[in-house]
Amino acid sequence: MPELLPPVTFRREILEPVIDLLRMGESCALVGVGSSGKSNIARHLPRADVRLTYFENRAPHIFVLYVNCKPLAHHPPQALYLQALDQLTRMAEELAGVYQPLLPVLTELWQAAQASPEALAKRNFDRAIDHVARAGAELIVVELDDCDDLFGKAPPVLFADLRELRDNHKRQVVYLTLTRREPAFLRLNTPEFEELFELISATGHTIAITPYLEADALFMLQRLASRQETAPLLAYSEKRRIYELSGGHAGLIRSIYFAVRRNPDSLENMTPAQLLTNADIEDECSKILHSLEDEERAELRRLVTQAAPTTDGLARLKRRGLILSPALNTPQIFAPVFEVYLRQQFGPSREAVTIEFVGTARQVRVNGQLISSLNWPEYEILRHLYHHRPDLCRINELFEAMRPAELGRTHDRAQGNPVERLAQYVLQIRAKLGKVAEAIQREPDGYRFVSH
Numbered sequence: 001m002p003e004l005l006p007p008v009t010f011r012r013e014i015l016e017p018v019i020d021l022l023r024m025g026e027s028c029a030l031v032g033v034g035s036s037g038k039s040n041i042a043r044h045l046p047r048a049d050v051r052l053t054y055f056e057n058r059a060p061h062i063f064v065l066y067v068n069c070k071p072l073a074h075h076p077p078q079a080l081y082l083q084a085l086d087q088l089t090r091m092a093e094e095l096a097g098v099y100q101p102l103l104p105v106l107t108e109l110w111q112a113a114q115a116s117p118e119a120l121a122k123r124n125f126d127r128a129i130d131h132v133a134r135a136g137a138e139l140i141v142v143e144l145d146d147c148d149d150l151f152g153k154a155p156p157v158l159f160a161d162l163r164e165l166r167d168n169h170k171r172q173v174v175y176l177t178l179t180r181r182e183p184a185f186l187r188l189n190t191p192e193f194e195e196l197f198e199l200i201s202a203t204g205h206t207i208a209i210t211p212y213l214e215a216d217a218l219f220m221l222q223r224l225a226s227r228q229e230t231a232p233l234l235a236y237s238e239k240r241r242i243y244e245l246s247g248g249h250a251g252l253i254r255s256i257y258f259a260v261r262r263n264p265d266s267l268e269n270m271t272p273a274q275l276l277t278n279a280d281i282e283d284e285c286s287k288i289l290h291s292l293e294d295e296e297r298a299e300l301r302r303l304v305t306q307a308a309p310t311t312d313g314l315a316r317l318k319r320r321g322l323i324l325s326p327a328l329n330t331p332q333i334f335a336p337v338f339e340v341y342l343r344q345q346f347g348p349s350r351e352a353v354t355i356e357f358v359g360t361a362r363q364v365r366v367n368g369q370l371i372s373s374l375n376w377p378e379y380e381i382l383r384h385l386y387h388h389r390p391d392l393c394r395i396n397e398l399f400e401a402m403r404p405a406e407l408g409r410t411h412d413r414a415q416g417n418p419v420e421r422l423a424q425y426v427l428q429i430r431a432k433l434g435k436v437a438e439a440i441q442r443e444p445d446g447y448r449f450v451s452h
Contacts, residue, residue, distance in 0.1 A: 003223075003227075004219075004222065004223045004226050005047075006040070006044060006216070006219060006220075006223075007219065008047075008049050008050050008053045009053075010040075010044055010216055010219070011037075011040070011041050011044065011212075011216060013210075013213060014030070014041060014207065014209055014210070015041065015044075015045065015054065016054075017207055018030065018176065018207060019054045019055070021204075021205060022139065022141055022174055022176070023055075023139075025139070025170070025171065025174055026174060026202075026205060027166070027174045027175040027176065027177075027199040027200045027205065028174075028175075028176060028177075028200060028205040028206070028207060029176075029177045029178075029179065029182070029183050029200040029201055029205060029206045029207070030176065030177065030178045030179075030207050030208075030209055031178075031179055031180070031181070031182050031183075031206055031207070031208055031209065031320075032178070032180065032208065032209025032210075033180060033209075033249075033287075033288045033291045033292065033320060033322070034180055034251065034284075034287030034288050034290065034291035035249070035250055035251025035252075035254075035284055035287050035288070036209045036211070036249060036250055036251070037209065037212065037250035037251075038145065038146065038178040038179075038180075038209055039068075039145055039146065039178070040250065041178070041209065042066060042143050042145040042176075042178050043066060043145075045064050045141070045143065045176075046064040046065075046066050046091075046143075048094065051064065055139075058138055058139075060095055060097060061095075061136050061137055061138040061139070062137075062138060062139050062141070063088060063091045063092075063095075063132065063137055063139065063140040063141065064091065064141045064143060065084050065087035065088055065091060065140065065141065065142050065143060066087060066143050066145065067080060067083050067084050067087065067142065067143060067144055067145065068083070068145050068146060069144050069145060069146050069147035069149075069150040070145075070146040070149065070150075072150050072154075073149035073150045073152075073153050073154065074153070076117075076118070076155075077121075077122070077154065077155065077157065077158040077161060078113075078117040078118055078121035078122065079117070079121075080150075080158070081113070081117075081121035081122045081124075081125040082110075082113055082114060082117055082121050084125055084142060085106075085109065085110050085113055085121070085124060085125045085128055086110055088106065088125070088128050088129070088132065088140070089103070089106040089107060089110055089128070092106055092132060098135050098136050099132060099135055099136075099137075102131050102132065102135055105131055106128050106131065106132075109124040109125075109127055109128050110124070110128075112124060113125070122161055122165075125165070126165060126168060129165070129168075129169050129172065129173060130169075133169060133171075133172050137172055138172070139172060139174065140169070140172050140173050140174070141174055141175075141176055142173065142174070142175050142176070143176045143178070144175060144176070144177045144178065145178045146178060146179075147177055147178065147179055148179045148180050148181060148186060151177075151179070151183060151186040151187055151193070152186050152187060156190050156191075156192035156193065157192065158192075159187075159190070159192040159193045159195060159196040159197075160192040160195060160196075162175065162196050163192075163195040163196050163199065166199065175196075175199060175200055177200050178209075180291040181291065181293065182201070182206060182293075183197055183200055183201050183206075184197065184201055185293060208319045208320050208321060209321075210248075210320070210321030211246075211247050211248030211249045211250075211321050211334060211335075212243075212248040212249075212250060212253070213248065214240075214243055214248070216248075217239075217242075217243045217246075217248050217253055218236075218239050218240075218243065220250065220253055220254075221234060221239045221242060221243075221253060221257060222239075224253075224254060224257050224258075225257075225261075228261065231261040231262060232261075232264060234257075234261075234264050235264070237268075238264045238265075238267050241267045241268070242256050242257060242260075242267065244336070245267075245272060245275065245335065245336055245337050246335050246337060247333075247334040247335025247336070247337075247338065248334070248335075249284070249288065249334070249335055249338070251284040251287060251288075252281065252284050252285070252335060252337060252338070254284075255278070255280040255281045255283075255284045256275060256281060256337070258280065259275060259278045259280065259281060272336040272337040272339070272340040273340050275337055276337060276340055276341055276344070281337065282341065285337065285338050285341035285342075286341075288322075288338060289341075289342070289345070290443050290444050292320075294391070294392055295313060295316075296313070296316060296317060296320070296322075298313070299313030299314065299316070299317055300317070300322070300333070300342055300346070301342075301346040301390070303323070303331060303333065303342075304333075304339070304342045304343050304346050305346055309331065314331055317331075318331075321334060322334050345441070345450060346450065353366065353367060353436045353439050354366075354367055354368075355382070355386050357379075357383050357386075362374060362375075362376055362379040364379070364382065366433060366436055367436065371432060371433070373432050374429065374432060375405075375428075376405035376406075377402040377405040377406050377421075377425050378425050378428055378429050378432070379405070380401045380402055380404070380405045381398055381401055381402050381422070381425050381426065381429065382429050382433075383401070384397065384398060384401040385398075385440060385447055385448070385449040386449050388449070389448070389449035389450070390448060390449065390450050391448070392443060392445065392446050392447075392448050393446050393447055393448065393449075394445050394446040395419065395422065395445065395446045397446070398422055398446065398447065399418050399422065402421075402422065402425065406421075426440060426442075426447060
């Protein structure tokens with residue numbers, strides 16, 4: 001059965017402000033939490049019928065180049081230019097018309113760049129843009145999808161070069177970036193990044209990818225069902241229930257669907273807490289939480305613990321689509337499943353943990369119970385995590401905490417990859433602390449002690 005394509009109106013509430021900026025020759029950034037459906041948007045815009053809907057009579061001269069940046073973070077910059085050049089050639093072939101005669105030239109540029117990427121990839125992409133611009137291209141949108149890692153790890157020259165490409169073709173080239181975090185937080189103290197950043201993050205140029213509206217969510221459920229050979233089709237009431245439980249978050253929609261697809265009747269009486277016993281659903285909630293900035297996580301913590309929220313924090317969560325403001329103006333977490341997950345992580349039901357450290361003997365008392373089996377690095381790591389609770393302790397901080405202890409050891413275990421050593425120490429700490437070790441949580445950039 002052929003894949004169901006989203007209607008041209010898919011994610012219109014997101015794409016309309018994006019198109020308004022692109023029409024004016026402005027670059028912009030789309031920012032969405034983990035698994036929010038960013039790539040669905042990125043792959044939707046290049047479609048011919050979608051471009052026709054938004055650009056109307058200009059559509060035959062609008063190039064949209066989709067570049068998947070996820071695998072490019074550990075490759076040299078020329079890999080990006082090769083992919084963009086390939087997409088430009090494909091788009092010229094699709095548009096045909098005045099661009100048809102250019103195909104041999106564009107193909108030759110791509111082949112030459114492939115043969116000598118370091119010398120020719122960027123140069124030939126630049127030349128290819130010149131060719132299509134002279135043939136009538138009005139706008140070339142370079143979509144940089146899933147580019148968090150690329151922006152965080154790429155050599156600074158990439159950012160300067162991307163800015164240069166745009167400056168060489170100010171009337172034609174614009175960038176559309178899709179990231180989990182706002183670009184401002186992805187690269188600090190890099191002047192070359194600032195040159196690109198000012199293009200995509202000017203006031204009004206950062207647009208949040210909020211959860212699906214109901215019509216789009218129900219379509220995505222229909223598409224998921226159409227891919228399955230044996231699962232029963234969902235009734236409207238069952239699809240509506242998944243939408244309500246997930247709050248319209250793409251990843252939660254998918255994980256809840258697969259959790260219940262064999263027995264959709266169970267949805268009527270299933271609670272969010274019961275759904276969270278499914279590992280995939282819990283993992284999706286974790287992705288959302290860990291794709292946020294520290295301040296955003298702290299604001300969610302305030303909400304679920306009934307602490308006083310901040311005005312700026314609430315506004316930021318609302319822009320992200322993570323909270324709703326009903327008629328009574330009481331903020332609510334956008335999805336019941338995610339709200340229960342947050343209460344499990346931060347809520348008052350979490351067991352209080354008190355740890356006393358006895359430095360000379362490197363012993364600890366956990367809720368009054370003496371534990372003397374920690375080695376020196378484990379002791380220092382636990383002390384650092386506990387004393388900085390509930391703040392995130394980044395990996396480099398924990399390296400600094402464990403390194404003096406490792407230097408004081410007489411055997412060889414301090415050798416090898418420090419990230420792997422740290423993970424092993426934390427694993428051993430958890431094993432020795434027992435149930436209260438649930439308070440130590442792994443996050444993408446480090447660890448956090450979250451108990452009271």
